[in-house]
Amino acid sequence: MDATYAFLVGLVPEIAGWPAWAIVLLSAGLPALVLFHFMALTPLVYVYGERKIAAFMQDRLGPMRVGPYGVLQTIADAIKLLFKEAIFPRGVDRKLFVTAPLLVNVGAFLPFVVIPWGARLQPADLNVGVFYVSAISAISTVGLIMAGWASNNKYALFGAMRSAAQIVSYEIPSLLIILVPVMIVGSLSLQDLTLAQNGGLSYWFLFRYFPIMPIAFVCFFVAALAETNRAPFDIPEAESELVAGFHTEYSGFFFSLFFLAEYTEMFVVSAVMSVLFLGGYLAPLPALQQIGPLPMGWFWLWFKAWSLVFVMMWLRWTLPRSRVDQLMYIAWKVLLPIALVLVVLVGGLVLWPVTANGFPWDRYVGWPLTLALVGFLLVVMIRALRWNRRRAGELAYPGGASTAGQVAR
């Protein structure tokens, strides 16, 4: 808010003379308005992207009808959902039924208050930033349970119970792993966490203390997938088991709210992950931080978060779904021990006199290993690309008449 105020005063100096209530309203309302619209409209892009990615991975075309390459498809869907009748089945608890999707959205939208888009481009720089994000996004669990209970439907109840158990369990490893960068920096503020990684790609936390931070990143990613109910941990809405889980009975506008919340949460956890491990709004090369007069911080955060969202979608269309007990197994017996070990290790490294006094761990241990890993990944990727080209050729000329249709031609 203060940052916005300063920004606005810099823009229009007369604002400083306005009454206090107007200043508060303006400097808090303006970013809220911008962010809300940004977040309410980006799921349209996500949904289109997800459908296209799914289609391409499955050798399909995806939406192609509405607009060129189907780009307007999600807009058409959104309009349809908004105009559909919201059905209240007999026996639902109407108050809870209506409140639940709103509450889920509150949990999804409020974390945006602390996400830094630039050095001064942040609605509010809370000194408990990361803690605030975890606490607030847990509100949506309450919404899910309310939705499941109010629906008066057994499948919805199953979904709600599963999601409660899941999110409560995964809060613990994810918080422990958040501790790892927080310990290095010594601050909970997202702004401080970002600035601690200043200096380019090699200063990002992902590449520090080599074997430790990448593992922490992967573990946090898994926990984030579980917290956002994405595959392979989408058991609260497992469509082959629970039909649609907690939103079985929802339709129309309220259903679209759940949809909105899911995609918004995906973006939130990706943004938090970018801040914690990928340098937030900092460019991979310091030269790219500002192009001419245009600060590029917002672009880099946006780009990093979307890349992570893409990986989430990629995983969803690759992996099968795990079971409830296995989910708990992963949380309590895999992620939690790893997180504890990581916390101890990083704590040790931070306090160990040798590294604390500037032993370049990264230069002698981290970077060689990192380079080896990157090289390996590059080789794999190139081989995959070459394979692709061959396969595309095979599909284009399938060695004569491989199907009846071609013969008929």
Next chain:
Amino acid sequence: MTQWLKDVWFGFFTVLVGMRITWRHLFTRSVTLQYPSVKWPLPPKSRMRLFMNYEDCIGCGQCVRACPVACISLKTEKRPADAPPIWAASGQAIKLDVSVFDIDMSLCCYCNLCTYPCPTFCLYMTPDYEFATGNLTEHLYRFAKKDAQFLMEDPKKRAAPAEAPPVAPQNPPASPAGA
């Protein structure tokens, strides 16, 4: 502990293997078609809609007996003695007037059993498959015509090349006569 490490590693590794495959497919060509605008040409044998060439039917009723779902209904009456003689294209003389030849395509099971016994090859399946309607009665095809143009002379008596009957007519006119 070893088992645990193995499990975690294999879990992670097989996920990567799967991701590699989906990544490859991200760039392969799609195999689907945009159906109504791009159509897959059907092979000529496709069994989609029954068509009956009314001028060639001799009213023998073998198709009616062969049909397992009884979707063909046929009514014939003896051709009057003073009527001019007519022939089917395959050379059989038509002795019966076919007053009703209805095929209810909503009952048809597309088994193709009716077309084999037909002695004049006048009943056959066509590869025309888009005949969805909003009204079930439109699937009742009435093939009997009032103003049919019958062959008034025996095709066997004509020149030799015309003798070979059309065994399986390719791409016949697909429009239903009745409905």
Next chain:
Amino acid sequence: MSAASPAARIADWDQDGLDTDEMVVNMGPQHPATHGVLRLELRTDGEIVRAARPHIGYLHRCFEKHAENVDYPGVLPYADRMDYVAAMGNTLGFALTVEKLCGIEVSPYVQTIRVLMAELQRIASHAVAVGTYTMDIGAFTPFLHLLRDREKILDLFEWTCGARLLYNYNWVGGVSHDLAEGFVRATRDFLREFDSVTFPELLDLIIHNRIFVKRIADVGVCPLELAISHDLTGPNLRGSGVARDLRKDFPYSGYESYAFDVCVGQGQYGPKGSCFDRNWVRVAEMRESSKIVHQALDRLEKLEKTDVHEKVPKRVKPPKGEVYCRSEAPRGQLGYYLVSDGNVNPYRVKVKSPCFTAMSVFHHLAKGMMIADVIALIGSLDIVLGEIDR
């Protein structure tokens, strides 16, 4: 959720101070994972299924009554519609039964065509079985990859006999159409792609995926005695570790002259007879079927063409008598019990469908499972409701 008042519910609490009511969940007849219109009544305690009771019959079409009222060739289209995912196997079974009763012996050329079609159908059917199974477990992509290849097989079928799903191809005494020109080459092209691309990709993408394995490896373990007592057949039985295959033990249509292995559940990730093994047998059988198709194609190139309608009788009128004939359909042993009274219509046709018996073991296996495992179990039994209900 019971509608009792709070006071009444407190009175209901048992001595542990916990409310441990069981809940009846009605799964189906319209549910994404019941493979049709199966209804399951599950008594659950939280996520645990205490008892299950399947209700079938939503798709009952009186096949056996219909068969008594049409002539023998007319039964074939109805038989097609029993197991609509693998219609070639149904008509092959019925044709073999009637031929056994009439004493018709078809030519080697027709036999080879029948084997070729049956094995292509087996690949197509298992593609759907494995694909929908992965979808039940939650992965969508393998399903569409497999369906892509199934479509190519259906194209081949359509090219041969004109229909994509319900072929009416195997007739009593022959097949309805001869193979088209170039069919052998087209099939080889398809198989080359299937063997070299789709199949290895399937293994990598899903079958050996750790999540998939962990989901199904020790779930729904069907011991050998239970499997035989409940007449599980085909892949379900072989998943329990019995190497019994009608194509090997009682060969028909010249299966004795093909080299192929009988796939058996290995139990590589847990106890033998689990859902993983049943699914694994299907996956491995796709490769074996592809081997058989290759051999059949080799043979077709050498064999002299004969008229495929050569032995088709003008009127199928078997002598008075009865016969029970089995064949190895993709889902297991498909048995036809046929009683003839010397008429053109069968006197009685009874179908022993493999899915019917597989479903009858369901409630034994489902006890004590989690709800997610129930889905995995149904999928691994590979039921087609059209065949259960007939």
Next chain:
Amino acid sequence: MDAQAIHAALVTRFGERITGSALEAGSPFAIVATDAIAEVAAFCKADPALALDNLMCLSGVDYPKETPPRMEVVYHLFSYRQLHTFALKVQVPRENPAVPTVEGVWGVANWHEREAWDLFGIVFTGHSDMRRILLPDDWEGHPLRKDWQDPEYYNGLHVKPTPQMMERVLTGETLGVGPFDFTPENRHVEEP
């Protein structure tokens, strides 16, 4: 073992109660006295030489025109150990047919017997769960009997069979589902 040997083994064990046989046909069978079938079945499964551990098929057949009119239950058996097949038959009168259950011997008989009860009306005494399986619970009659008449209506639904339908086609009436009747008395109204 071939059919003769199996039959001989059954006759030596059960004597009079194996009332008939046809061994030369394509599918050989032995006819068993109705009350003995459970015992014979248990013997077939337990005897190590027979080892007929698998019930492949259980079918009911209706013979109203035979003298005397009867129904048959046919058990097709298979041995996974010996790889031989055999069939047992039980003949029951058409009025109030009752056969002892073999559910305890082969588990799959449970559903097969329910199906035979459902479609033929053959009661299997001692069966644990004698309900209809394929047809709805409120269905009346057993449709695979030869004297079955199709009902005109079932629960108010028109279930007229095909010949009448074809007559309606010929007379030019509308087909299949008629125009829906939305008069108030036919409309399904939920109570509030």
